[in-house]
Amino acid sequence: MRLLVVEDETRLAASLRRGLQAEGFVVDVEATGPGGLDAARHGDYDAMILDVMLPGLSGYEVVRRLRAEERWLPVLMLSAKDGEYDQADGLDCGADDYLTKPFSYVVLLARLRALLRRGAPERPAVLAVGDLRLDPARRRVTRADAEVALTTREYALLDYLMRRPGEVVSKTELLDHVWDAAVETAPNAVEVYVGYLRRKIGRDRLETVRGAGYRLAT
Amino acid sequence: MRLLVVEDETRLAASLRRGLQAEGFVVDVEATGPGGLDAARHGDYDAMILDVMLPGLSGYEVVRRLRAEERWLPVLMLSAKDGEYDQADGLDCGADDYLTKPFSYVVLLARLRALLRRGAPERPAVLAVGDLRLDPARRRVTRADAEVALTTREYALLDYLMRRPGEVVSKTELLDHVWDAAVETAPNAVEVYVGYLRRKIGRDRLETVRGAGYRLAT
DNA sequence: AGGGACGCTGTGAGCGTGCTGAGGAGATTC
DNA sequence: GAATCTCCTCAGCACGCTCACAGCGTCCCT
Numbered sequence: 001m002r003l004l005v006v007e008d009e010t011r012l013a014a015s016l017r018r019g020l021q022a023e024g025f026v027v028d029v030e031a032t033g034p035g036g037l038d039a040a041r042h043g044d045y046d047a048m049i050l051d052v053m054l055p056g057l058s059g060y061e062v063v064r065r066l067r068a069e070e071r072w073l074p075v076l077m078l079s080a081k082d083g084e085y086d087q088a089d090g091l092d093c094g095a096d097d098y099l100t101k102p103f104s105y106v107v108l109l110a111r112l113r114a115l116l117r118r119g120a121p122e123r124p125a126v127l128a129v130g131d132l133r134l135d136p137a138r139r140r141v142t143r144a145d146a147e148v149a150l151t152t153r154e155y156a157l158l159d160y161l162m163r164r165p166g167e168v169v170s171k172t173e174l175l176d177h178v179w180d181a182a183v184e185t186a187p188n189a190v191e192v193y194v195g196y197l198r199r200k201i202g203r204d205r206l207e208t209v210r211g212a213g214y215r216l217a218t
Numbered sequence: 219m220r221l222l223v224v225e226d227e228t229r230l231a232a233s234l235r236r237g238l239q240a241e242g243f244v245v246d247v248e249a250t251g252p253g254g255l256d257a258a259r260h261g262d263y264d265a266m267i268l269d270v271m272l273p274g275l276s277g278y279e280v281v282r283r284l285r286a287e288e289r290w291l292p293v294l295m296l297s298a299k300d301g302e303y304d305q306a307d308g309l310d311c312g313a314d315d316y317l318t319k320p321f322s323y324v325v326l327l328a329r330l331r332a333l334l335r336r337g338a339p340e341r342p343a344v345l346a347v348g349d350l351r352l353d354p355a356r357r358r359v360t361r362a363d364a365e366v367a368l369t370t371r372e373y374a375l376l377d378y379l380m381r382r383p384g385e386v387v388s389k390t391e392l393l394d395h396v397w398d399a400a401v402e403t404a405p406n407a408v409e410v411y412v413g414y415l416r417r418k419i420g421r422d423r424l425e426t427v428r429g430a431g432y433r434l435a436t
Numbered sequence: 437a438g439g440g441a442c443g444c445t446g447t448g449a450g451c452g453t454g455c456t457g458a459g460g461a462g463a464t465t466c
Numbered sequence: 467g468a469a470t471c472t473c474c475t476c477a478g479c480a481c482g483c484t485c486a487c488a489g490c491g492t493c494c495c496t
Contacts (some may be wrong), residue, residue, distance in 0.1 A: 096332050097315065114314060151472060168357040189474055191454060210453065210483080211370035212357050369483060407485055409443060428442070428493070 001116065001160065002026045002177050004045040006036030006062070007078070008054055016049065019105060023139075024156040026180045033057025040066055044176060045073055047115055049108075050095070052079035059095075067094035074115040078103070113137065127162040129216055132201060134162050141201075148200050153178070157193050158201070161216045170213035190214075219334065220244045222263040224254030224280070225296070226272055234267065237323055251275025258284055263291055265333055267326075268313070270297035278311050285312035292333040296321070345380045347434060350419060352380050359419075366418050371396070375411050376419070379434045388431035408432075 003020055007013040008031045017027045028043065030036040033056040040048055040062070052059035063075050077095040097111050113136050127134040131144040141148045141158065150158065156178045161169060171187045179185045194214055198206050207215045221243045225231040228249070235245045246261065248254040251274040258266055258280070270277035281293050295313040315329050345352040349362045359366045359376065368376065374396045379387060389408045397403045412432055416424050425433045 117314075153473065166358075167355045186475065188454085188476085192456085192474070195455065208454070209357055212373075215356070371484070404486065406443090406487085410445075410485070413444060426443070 001046045001156070002028070002044065003112075004028050004030065004036065004039055004043055004048045006030045006033070006039075006048065006054065006059070007051045008032065009051075023109065024152050024159070026177065031055075033059070033062055037062045037065060040071065040073065041069070046177065047074040047076065047112065049076045049078065049112070052077060063094040076108075076112060076115055110137070127159075129162055129165045129218060130205070132162070132205065134159060143201055150197075150200065153193060154196055154200070157190075158197055161206070161214065165216045166218040168209050168213045168215045173213070219264045220246070220262065221330075222246050222248065222254065222257055222261055222266045224248045224251070224257075224266065224272065224277070225269045226250065227269075237327075241327065249273075251277070251280055255280045255283060258289065258291065259287070265292040265294065265330065267294045267296065267330070270295060277313075281312040294326075294330060294333060345377075347380055347383045347436060348423070350380070350423065352377060361419055368418065369414075371411055372414055372418070375408075376415055379424070379432070383434045384436045386427050386431045386433045391431070 001024070003025045005013060005016050005020070005027060007016065007029065010031070013029050013031065017029055020027045028039060028045075030039050033054040035056075036048075036050065036054065037057060039045075050059045050062060054062070059077055059079070063077070066073070066075070075095045075097075077098045078101060079098070080101045096115055099108060099111065117136075127136070133142045134140070136159065139155065141150055141155065157174065160174065160178050171190045174190050175185055175187065179189070194206055194208075205217055207217055209215055219242070221238055223231060223234050223238070223245060225234065225247065226249045231247050231249065235247055238245045246257060246263075248257050251272040253274075254266075254268065254272065255275060257263075268277045268280060272280070277295055277297070281295070284291070284293070293313045293315075295316045296319060297316070298319045314333055317326060317329065345354070351360050352358075354377070357373065359368055359373065375392065378392065378396050389405045392408050393399070393403055393405065397407065412424055412426075423435055425435055427433055
């Protein structure tokens with residue numbers, strides 16, 4: 001999952017990056033309104049965390065322009081203001097959720113997950129495909145009720161695939177969303193991790209579609 | 219837009235009904251957990267506003283059961299609690315948004331609109347010609363509901379033809395679009411692959427127009 | 437009916453794509 | 467500082483897809 005964080009307070013930005021990366025997200029940070037807008041336009045992110053007070057262009061304005069261009073990526077707004085009308089303004093100009101600073105990290109994560117779930121075609125709190133279950137809140141995976149131990153990368157890969165069951169997902173797409181796009185990673189890494197996953201969740205769960213990508217059997 | 223409000227405090231329920239109706243929504247109110255669950259199952263609502271503290275069945279439980287039944291209508295939870303973990307729990311058990319009492323009516327409306335805006339996620343349409351179906355996202359082809367296994371090239375060829383059903387497509391055009399235009403490929407390759415396709419999707423599906431090209435029978 | 441152009445298909449070589457085991461680099465733990 | 471874990475690269479291997487080739491069948495025109 002790729003996230004865009006637009007925040008000009010460098011300490012908060014760094015802390016968000018660290019925390020979200022630890023959860024397995026791929027995180028890019030922009031510090032200005034125009035920079036964030038540009039990144040959102042071209043970056044192919046799964047969601048965006050956006051401060052209201054930004055140099056160059058306010059968060060409100062960034063969302064408004066994105067929506068005007070028919071870009072619908074989920075946007076979670078952050079603001080120091082907490083008057084109710086400010087909140088309503090943020091939502092009405094196109095944001096999907098709103099948090100006031102100071103906010104709790106746990107709440108941020110929960111709302112972010114809710115947001116990502118909402119954007120997906122189906123949005124169970126626990127993802128389930130066959131006897132495979134993945135609980136994003138607890139970061140736990142079970143297969144026929146037996147727990148499966150996964151590393152961060154394996155988990156992120158399975159998470160991404162389970163949000164698109166039955167669909168073919170290309171190696172490039174996986175590299176963009178599960179790996180860090182800034183780092184050049186060989187496509188072979190995907191093959192290697194698909195191999196690891198197959199050993200843990202069952203060989204036939206994860207089909208190879210030659211020349212196209214991988215598909216999680218439904 | 220039809221809304222379901224599940225709330226047992228009659229004064230709050232009445233006020234919500236009045237306010238939302240004034241905004242043009244059609245509003246039904248249920249006062250108990252089981253009643254709300256039942257209404258959500260059968261009512262065909264566009265969204266649901268759900269209190270956590272309910273007689274009979276808690277709001278958490280109602281959402282969890284709905285999601286377990288694969289019902290994905292947007293749910294906005296209301297609660298008097300405001301501990302951060304409660305909020306996280308509500309979202310993780312399947313709600314899409316969360317408000318704590320007392321809440322401002324303006325905020326409620328804004329969040330509701332944000333929720334409704336995230337309607338059905340667009341999914342690339344499935345191409346269908348006769349009993350032949352091609353799903354680009356799943357990269358899957360079925361003929362009379364039976365899956366047809368295709369190689370990359372066969373799939374690309376069928377994809378191109380199915381986007382032009384009934385039209386005559388020349389071999390040159392196919393070489394340009396389905397094969398790599400930069401690489402010089404013999405026109406015979408097209409004939410070979412048309413042959414393969416015919417064996418898999420049915421001989422009469424793919425007509426030869428001598429001297430002009432091929433046509434997918436509609 | 438005959439000839440020529442066009443299209444079809446079986447065969448097989450070449451190579452692209454994906455899988456795997458081994459191992460090095462970096463982070464973390466004891 | 468050693469042991470462990472995780473991530474990722476590399477090289478070798480195997481499968482099966484792709485396509486050229488050649489021979490035959492089919493269609494159309496005279």
